[in-house]
Amino acid sequence: MGQDALTQRYLPVLIVIIISFIIGFSMLLISRLIRPKRPYTLKLTPYECGIPSTEDTWERFNVKFYIVALVFVIFDVEIIFLYPWALVYKKIGFYALLEMYLFIFILLIGYFYAIGKKVFNWSKE
Amino acid sequence: MDTLYIIAITIIKTAVYFGILMLHVAYATYAERKIIGHIQLRLGPMVVGPHGILQPIADVVKLLFKEDIVPAKVDKTIFKIAPIISLTAALSTFAVIPVNKNWVIADINVGLLYVIGIAGIGTYGIIFSGWASNSKYAFLGGLRSAAQMVSYEVALGLSLVGVILMAESFNLTEIVNKQTEYWYGMFLFPQIIAYFVFVVAMLAETNRLPFDLPEAETELVAGYFVEYSGIRFSLFYLAEYLAMFSMSALATICFWGGWTAPPILIKAFPILEFVPGFVWFLIKVYFHIFLFFWLRGTLPRYRYDQLMAIGWKVLIPLALVNIVVTSIVKYYY
Numbered sequence: 001m002g003q004d005a006l007t008q009r010y011l012p013v014l015i016v017i018i019i020s021f022i023i024g025f026s027m028l029l030i031s032r033l034i035r036p037k038r039p040y041t042l043k044l045t046p047y048e049c050g051i052p053s054t055e056d057t058w059e060r061f062n063v064k065f066y067i068v069a070l071v072f073v074i075f076d077v078e079i080i081f082l083y084p085w086a087l088v089y090k091k092i093g094f095y096a097l098l099e100m101y102l103f104i105f106i107l108l109i110g111y112f113y114a115i116g117k118k119v120f121n122w123s124k125e
Numbered sequence: 126m127d128t129l130y131i132i133a134i135t136i137i138k139t140a141v142y143f144g145i146l147m148l149h150v151a152y153a154t155y156a157e158r159k160i161i162g163h164i165q166l167r168l169g170p171m172v173v174g175p176h177g178i179l180q181p182i183a184d185v186v187k188l189l190f191k192e193d194i195v196p197a198k199v200d201k202t203i204f205k206i207a208p209i210i211s212l213t214a215a216l217s218t219f220a221v222i223p224v225n226k227n228w229v230i231a232d233i234n235v236g237l238l239y240v241i242g243i244a245g246i247g248t249y250g251i252i253f254s255g256w257a258s259n260s261k262y263a264f265l266g267g268l269r270s271a272a273q274m275v276s277y278e279v280a281l282g283l284s285l286v287g288v289i290l291m292a293e294s295f296n297l298t299e300i301v302n303k304q305t306e307y308w309y310g311m312f313l314f315p316q317i318i319a320y321f322v323f324v325v326a327m328l329a330e331t332n333r334l335p336f337d338l339p340e341a342e343t344e345l346v347a348g349y350f351v352e353y354s355g356i357r358f359s360l361f362y363l364a365e366y367l368a369m370f371s372m373s374a375l376a377t378i379c380f381w382g383g384w385t386a387p388p389i390l391i392k393a394f395p396i397l398e399f400v401p402g403f404v405w406f407l408i409k410v411y412f413h414i415f416l417f418f419w420l421r422g423t424l425p426r427y428r429y430d431q432l433m434a435i436g437w438k439v440l441i442p443l444a445l446v447n448i449v450v451t452s453i454v455k456y457y458y
Contacts, residue, residue, distance in 0.1 A: 012220065038192065048260070053260075
């Protein structure tokens with residue numbers, strides 16, 4: 001595929017993304033022109049069921065979220081490997097099968113390690 | 126072909142496509158309220174127009190005129206940009222989704238990758254809004270949503286590997302064409318496990334019940350968009366419904382044969398050949414949309430630890446088994 005054909009195929013994607021952005025932005029703009037603006041101090045406090053907010057929100061949180069994100073990165077890389085493999089699998093044949101099983105096997109070791117370390121257990125016990 | 130010509134034709138196509146899409150989304154909100162209403166033995170909206178048929182239009186006008194409150198302690202830039210990111214990501218997914226034979230804005234080779242990639246960007250809008258709001262409810266909603274969406278993205282991605290193995294292409298049109306080679310005309314039957322994983326992951330990705338923990342009303346009030354009001358809120362709302370449509374369309378294309386009717390059905394009833402392709406497509410998409418509403422009306426919400434356990438301990442092993450089985454079967458045929 002030549003440079004021109006590539007541009008022809010992918011240019012519409014860029015245009016659609018730009019149009020989507022413009023749609024969102026113009027909705028904000030239209031609303032900005034017609035909506036009222038009457039702020040006062042109490043209205044601008046964070047919502048907390050009517051109780052005055054005590055401290056800042058941006059502080060420490062459960063480390064589990066971070067570990068899940070780490071495991072996600074590993075699995076996402078696996079998907080990145082699996083997709084092209086699935087595409088050309090029929091052309092390569094037996095070796096593709098063998099290699100991917102080896103890959104999934106190595107990944108499963110890590111997966112069971114994560115389960116053993118109770119990464120996916122969110123309850124206390 | 127001239128670049129200017131491509132730009133002009135794309136803008137026209139996009140305008141028509143998005144215009145019709147927005148109408149469908151507006152009436153999906155109406156349909157949801159009606160269907161949930163009737164499931165719960167209520168009538169749903171009845172006041173604006175006959176049987177409340179003009180309700181979505183009234184809602185849009187109302188949301189446009191609502192005051193936009195930006196609380197004092199928020200991170201202003203991120204707070205303001207988050208809804209636009211959500212909407213842009215949700216809308217631009219539709220660039221590669223074909224509605225009928227050749228009815229597609231951009232027919233690219235990597236359509237499936239593009240859809241999954243853009244869906245991943247949509248997560249940012251939710252995390253940003255949860256972080257920037259500086260409210261505890263929003264923060265918890267954003268965090269939960271981040272962990273939930275990345276977990277189920279893995280399951281979603283793995284379930285589609287089976288489809289790629291069968292279709293040997295990322296192009297969504299090619300995937301549909303490949304399915305017509307089978308007498309039943311869908312990947313649904315050989316890929317039934319993948320379809321199950323996909324549907325569950327689809328519910329979690331779009332933050333719908335029974336996995337709507339990021340916005341669990343009874344504990345987090347509204348989750349990540351609790352601080353948003355007026356038009357910014359409606360952008361999130363719109364993005365959520367658009368995501369439902371794009372996921373339903375993806376399920377239709379990858380598992381239900383898109384705009385084609387099963388060849389065996391056409392052989393049995395030759396008259397069905399005259400039904401236009403987009404009608405089939407819409408029927409299949411609206412089946413999935415109805416599934417969203419139906420499950421919302423039927424199932425209670427999962428607990429967060431259950432949600433994580435389902436994603437990592439059930440769906441991902443299932444999807445991996447599906448890949449192994451599919452690749453072995455594919456090797457011998």
